[in-house]
Amino acid sequence: MRPSKRDELVREALKVFYQGGFHATGMDALVVATGISKTTMFKHFSSKEELILAVLRLRDENFRNWIIRRTSELGRTPREQLLALFDVLAEWFAEPDFRGCMFIKASAEYQEPDHPVHVQSAEHKRLLFNYVRSLAIAAGALKPDSIARQLLLLKEGAIVAKHMGYEDDPASDAKSAARILLSQAFGPQAAAA
Amino acid sequence: MRPSKRDELVREALKVFYQGGFHATGMDALVVATGISKTTMFKHFSSKEELILAVLRLRDENFRNWIIRRTSELGRTPREQLLALFDVLAEWFAEPDFRGCMFIKASAEYQEPDHPVHVQSAEHKRLLFNYVRSLAIAAGALKPDSIARQLLLLKEGAIVAKHMGYEDDPASDAKSAARILLSQAFGPQAAAA
DNA sequence: ATTTATATGAACCGATCAGTTCATTTATTC
DNA sequence: GAATAAATGAACTGATCGGTTCATATAAAT
Numbered sequence: 194m195r196p197s198k199r200d201e202l203v204r205e206a207l208k209v210f211y212q213g214g215f216h217a218t219g220m221d222a223l224v225v226a227t228g229i230s231k232t233t234m235f236k237h238f239s240s241k242e243e244l245i246l247a248v249l250r251l252r253d254e255n256f257r258n259w260i261i262r263r264t265s266e267l268g269r270t271p272r273e274q275l276l277a278l279f280d281v282l283a284e285w286f287a288e289p290d291f292r293g294c295m296f297i298k299a300s301a302e303y304q305e306p307d308h309p310v311h312v313q314s315a316e317h318k319r320l321l322f323n324y325v326r327s328l329a330i331a332a333g334a335l336k337p338d339s340i341a342r343q344l345l346l347l348k349e350g351a352i353v354a355k356h357m358g359y360e361d362d363p364a365s366d367a368k369s370a371a372r373i374l375l376s377q378a379f380g381p382q383a384a385a386a
Numbered sequence: 387m388r389p390s391k392r393d394e395l396v397r398e399a400l401k402v403f404y405q406g407g408f409h410a411t412g413m414d415a416l417v418v419a420t421g422i423s424k425t426t427m428f429k430h431f432s433s434k435e436e437l438i439l440a441v442l443r444l445r446d447e448n449f450r451n452w453i454i455r456r457t458s459e460l461g462r463t464p465r466e467q468l469l470a471l472f473d474v475l476a477e478w479f480a481e482p483d484f485r486g487c488m489f490i491k492a493s494a495e496y497q498e499p500d501h502p503v504h505v506q507s508a509e510h511k512r513l514l515f516n517y518v519r520s521l522a523i524a525a526g527a528l529k530p531d532s533i534a535r536q537l538l539l540l541k542e543g544a545i546v547a548k549h550m551g552y553e554d555d556p557a558s559d560a561k562s563a564a565r566i567l568l569s570q571a572f573g574p575q576a577a578a579a
Numbered sequence: 580a581t582t583t584a585t586a587t588g589a590a591c592c593g594a595t596c597a598g599t600t601c602a603t604t605t606a607t608t609c
Numbered sequence: 610g611a612a613t614a615a616a617t618g619a620a621c622t623g624a625t626c627g628g629t630t631c632a633t634a635t636a637a638a639t
Contacts, residue, residue, distance in 0.1 A: 214495055216409035230617050292497055300550045301494035302407055304485055315552040343563040349546040350539030357493045359508040370536040373570050374563055423587050
């Protein structure tokens with residue numbers, strides 16, 4: 194079995210759902226957008242929800258790998274990488290097709306706390322937290338969990354602000370706030386990054 | 387004209403949309419939930435979208451007034467009120483029916499930047515920013531716009547984290563971060579709040 | 580009591596929803 | 610070239626979507 198059609202469907206559905214939303218995008222719209230027949234779609238996925246879950250899995254993989262790769266490229270030390278998170282954010286915001294965080298939007302459309310889509314969206318945030326915490330630990334932060342949570346609050350806030358469009362450069366605001374928080378996270382006497 | 391039915395509809399629709407989402411809540415569901423006939427609904431609002439806009443106007447009024455009142459009650463000085471923002475946030479999160487920010491969710495479902503629902507949701511955030519900035523100015527912050535934006539990034543991030551359920555007490559994390567940012571916002575020599 | 584405005588129920592509209600059925604076609608593989 | 614598997618198009622299901630029509634009923638105001 195060459196799963197190319199299935200993968201192609203998930204890849205294209207990711208784009209369409211990301212731009213158009215989940216409820217607002219019907220399966221027939223996916224047929225038009227992908228050129229894949231509805232029969233084939235429902236042979237690979239027994240429901241729209243399962244397709245959405247597959248899309249979210251791919252998004253998590255792509256997005257998290259990209260974050261890890263770019264922070265590694267932009268920062269030499271773990272502490273620099275923590276700060277570089279917000280430069281990566283700025284790169285993302287600058288993409289012409291930027292439409293906010295797919296997981297925030299997914300959990301906004303599927304609100305019930307134990308809905309599979311909601312649960313899986315939260316899992317992405319936990320995995321990202323694990324990465325940021327590992328950087329904080331490697332950097333020698335006094336309270337790595339705490340600083341990781343705080344930095345990620347800034348990140349989520351910036352994503353929301355950018356997506357809603359009421360702020361011009363939230364990544365820059367988040368970065369300057371992060372710099373202050375980081376300067377406190379290694380003890381009062383620690384040197385700057 | 388006694389506009390009681392219209393107001394009653396908007397008040398009830400606010401609850402149902404907030405709990406169930408916009409696309410996922412049909413007009414017939416509102417008929418069941420409110421007991422108001424569909425004929426009457428479309429006599430007051432020419433479309434579902436207009437009803438949603440009226441709901442968002444009410445939400446903005448209620449929510450912003452509540453924030454202003456509670457911060458005033460919890461903090462004596464403007465600077466205390468800036469910090470109290472995050473105690474108000476914690477109160478909100480503790481409400482049993484908490485379901486995140488209605489405006490974040492609305493702009494997640496209506497993504498096009500110039501869609502009326504998206505535009506009006508962003509306007510709510512701007513109005514809230516104006517209030518926080520006025521507190522920062524009254525408190526004598528060096529860069530009131532900057533600190534207001536930073537504090538609001540923490541607020542939005544905390545709302546998202548709480549709604550998605552991947553963090554237990556994001557309001558507390560946001561508050562401790564806010565304390566650090568505030569301590570820098572009045573100059574290196576300024577006393578703590 | 581009569582006018583005027585507001586609200587009602589229920590049937591109805593065409594469009595779209597997620598999902599199914601089925602006969603046919605296109606590739607792979609041996 | 611026969612067998613096997615994957616994909617197709619198109620029609621179809623029943624439910625629901627936002628929104629309309631219309632005749633009736635319920636008020637309040639004069």
